[in-house]
Amino acid sequence: MSKQGNHRNNINPNVMNRFRYSQETAIEKPFNWKQLVRLLQYLKPYSKNLLPKSIIVVLINTVIRLAIPLIIGYLILEKAIYNKDADLLVQLIVLVGALYLIAYIANYYRIRWTHQLGQNVIYDIRKHLFTHVQGLSNNFFDNRSAGSILVRIMNDTGSLQDLFTSGIINLLMDMIMLVGIIVILFSLSPMLTIAVMIILPLMFFITTKLRRNIRRSWQDVLIVQSKLNSHLNESLQGIRVTQSFTQERENMAFFDGINTDTLERFRYAIKKNSMFRPLVELTNAIGTIVLIWFGVKLIQSGDIGIGIFVSFAFYLGMFWEPISRLGQLYNQLLMAMASSERIFEYLDERPIVAEIKNPVELKNVEGHIQFKDVNFSYDNKRTALKGINLEIKPGQTIALVGHTGSGKTTIANLISRFYDVTSGTVLIDGHDVRDVSLKSLRSSISIVLQETFIFSGTIMENIRFGRPDATDDEVIAAAKAIGADSFIEKLPHGYETEVEERGNILSVGERQLISFARALLADPKILILDEATASIDTESEVKIQNALRKLLKGRTSIIIAHRLSTIRDSDCIYVLDHGKIIEQGNHDELMEQRGEYYKLTTAQFKMLDVV
Numbered sequence: 333m334s335k336q337g338n339h340r341n342n343i344n345p346n347v348m349n350r351f352r353y354s355q356e357t358a359i360e361k362p363f364n365w366k367q368l369v370r371l372l373q374y375l376k377p378y379s380k381n382l383l384p385k386s387i388i389v390v391l392i393n394t395v396i397r398l399a400i401p402l403i404i405g406y407l408i409l410e411k412a413i414y415n416k417d418a419d420l421l422v423q424l425i426v427l428v429g430a431l432y433l434i435a436y437i438a439n440y441y442r443i444r445w446t447h448q449l450g451q452n453v454i455y456d457i458r459k460h461l462f463t464h465v466q467g468l469s470n471n472f473f474d475n476r477s478a479g480s481i482l483v484r485i486m487n488d489t490g491s492l493q494d495l496f497t498s499g500i501i502n503l504l505m506d507m508i509m510l511v512g513i514i515v516i517l518f519s520l521s522p523m524l525t526i527a528v529m530i531i532l533p534l535m536f537f538i539t540t541k542l543r544r545n546i547r548r549s550w551q552d553v554l555i556v557q558s559k560l561n562s563h564l565n566e567s568l569q570g571i572r573v574t575q576s577f578t579q580e581r582e583n584m585a586f587f588d589g590i591n592t593d594t595l596e597r598f599r600y601a602i603k604k605n606s607m608f609r610p611l612v613e614l615t616n617a618i619g620t621i622v623l624i625w626f627g628v629k630l631i632q633s634g635d636i637g638i639g640i641f642v643s644f645a646f647y648l649g650m651f652w653e654p655i656s657r658l659g660q661l662y663n664q665l666l667m668a669m670a671s672s673e674r675i676f677e678y679l680d681e682r683p684i685v686a687e688i689k690n691p692v693e694l695k696n697v698e699g700h701i702q703f704k705d706v707n708f709s710y711d712n713k714r715t716a717l718k719g720i721n722l723e724i725k726p727g728q729t730i731a732l733v734g735h736t737g738s739g740k741t742t743i744a745n746l747i748s749r750f751y752d753v754t755s756g757t758v759l760i761d762g763h764d765v766r767d768v769s770l771k772s773l774r775s776s777i778s779i780v781l782q783e784t785f786i787f788s789g790t791i792m793e794n795i796r797f798g799r800p801d802a803t804d805d806e807v808i809a810a811a812k813a814i815g816a817d818s819f820i821e822k823l824p825h826g827y828e829t830e831v832e833e834r835g836n837i838l839s840v841g842e843r844q845l846i847s848f849a850r851a852l853l854a855d856p857k858i859l860i861l862d863e864a865t866a867s868i869d870t871e872s873e874v875k876i877q878n879a880l881r882k883l884l885k886g887r888t889s890i891i892i893a894h895r896l897s898t899i900r901d902s903d904c905i906y907v908l909d910h911g912k913i914i915e916q917g918n919h920d921e922l923m924e925q926r927g928e929y930y931k932l933t934t935a936q937f938k939m940l941d942v943v
């Protein structure tokens with residue numbers, strides 16, 4: 333700990349400030365039944381098989397455990413032994429043995445089925461959450477780190493496991509047990525019962541007093557865990573940059589810091605948590621003392637027999653068990669409340685880009701795109717696009733050029749409806765994109781980005797991503813058409829070479845070629861190339877130009893490029909500046925105008941001359 337502290341002290345504070353992650357904020361809400369009921373909905377699919385089966389075995393087990401002390405104390409001691417009835421004694425012993433056996437079998441199935449039930453429910457919640465998160469709009473992901481989303485899908489659902497595995501079913505068992513014991517105790521000796529029950533308020537006090545503390549401390553653990561995940565995720569993704577700037581020590585210092593924080597908060601939560609059981613056991617001890625002291629007096633005065641006292645002792649032993657377990661369940665519930673609040677927060681998140689009821693299904697897309705007076709802001713503060721009007725006829729190729737941050741990618745984002753316009757309309761084949769089903773819209777568009785995402789799997793699978801039903805021959809044909817085939821053939825296992833997530837074994841240009849092949853195979857009507865050729869060297873670019881010509885043929889294409897040589901042949905070039913179109917026309921027209929495009933082009937030629 334002190335070592336870690338020293339480690340941190342030597343680091344420039346400016347560096348430590350670099351590590352800021354969008355953090356989970358603790359959601360403070362009191363325990364609420366509505367939330368629990370919502371959580372319990374996940375049991376519904378099992379209401380006809382696993383749930384009733386588990387309840388039946390729990391009931392059998394509970395009833396037997398309740399009956400045994402009565403048989404031993406009241407029937408065996410008070411009736412059979414007291415009356416010296418040997419036959420009855422043997423029968424009762426056989427009965428107790430048989431009941432124990434049944435209880436053990438029931439218990440075996442209780443454990444098996446409740447665990448099965450718990451695992452199934454967690455599987456369902458995780459699936460529901462992942463499916464939901466996957467359908468959320470881009471702005472959701474803009475504001476959250478991958479690490480914090482990961483924590484909710486994995487850790488938060490995981491912490492519900494105990495509740496569904498043992499908690500809920502045990503709750504039933506414990507409640508029946510408690511009520512059963514109280515009823516039996518009262519019927520055996522009301523006076524002794526009242527004496528022993530004096531401890532109940534103490535129990536209640538303990539559970540309510542610790543309640544808030546425990547809940548908060550578990551939330552704290554989840555918060556730092558999410559920070560740790562975010563940092564790990566970022567560190568691993570940026571490992572090369574970290575190593576090249578020799579920032580490992582700073583990275584490590586920060587990691588140490590949050591790792592220690594996690595450990596400490598966990599320790600604190602455990603400390604709070606572990607106070608429950610000893611306190612329950614303390615009350616247990618007090619109860620036993622009261623029983624012996626008061627029970628012996630009642631026996632001496634002849635108010636109760638020895639058999640009733642023995643039954644009492646049995647029941648008292650059993651009585652604290654469900655109370656202590658209910659305390660445990662209470663903890664589980666508090667943790668489940670914290671986790672489920674966080675899970676439901678995501679589940680209640682609605683995609684901002686939502687489909688209308690009965691959306692238009694785009695069929696036989698022609699690829700006619702129009703922007704009418706489009707204004708857009710990502711955050712309602714800064715304007716990304718201002719008064720954009722443009723029209724791309726089916727099969728045309730247009731180019732978007734302009735300085736960094738001028739709004740080129742934003743136009744592409746609005747065509748695919750990753751975001752909705754702030755005002756104005758974007759039309760595809762005459763339909764407002766907001767009226768069109770997202771699936772039919774996005775499956776008509778392929779986007780090739782500069783930063784290509786390669787999924788873990790084979791090269792073949794990666795190219796097939798855009799059209800999962802394509803045959804191997806079709807995949808290979810697409811790769812050949814693009815010119816990717818020659819480098820793929822040289823890989824150790826050709827098309828079957830496994831690439832890890834992000835495709836680290838491939839060069840940036842090779843990844844780019846794969847994404848071209850992916851786009852060609854998907855055969856979209858609309859193609860968006862966002863800086864897609866930026867990572868390809870000039871020699872390969874000649875090949876790529878040929879491939880591009882094939883790729884663009886018969887499609888409406890939008891090319892975003894800083895390297896202006898790639899867009900010369902476009903039907904129309906739009907020059908953007910601070911979210912506005914400031915010039916438009918084909919290459920020759922714009923060169924004649926001697927405006928911004930002319931300046932950009934000549935600047936690039938001069939740079940090439942210098943090189």
Ligand SMILES: Nc1ncnc2c1ncn2[C@@H]1O[C@H](COP(=O)(O)OP(=O)(O)OP(=O)(O)O)[C@@H](O)[C@H]1O
Binds near residue numbers: 715716734735739741
């Ligand atoms: N997800 C986002 N949230 C908030 N603002 C954003 C987001 N994405 C982009 N912006 C802002 O919107 C403006 C336009 O960005 P855009 O990505 O369209 O620029 P660009 O012309 O494609 O730039 P580049 O040539 O660097 O790719 C910029 O000011 C940028 O900071």
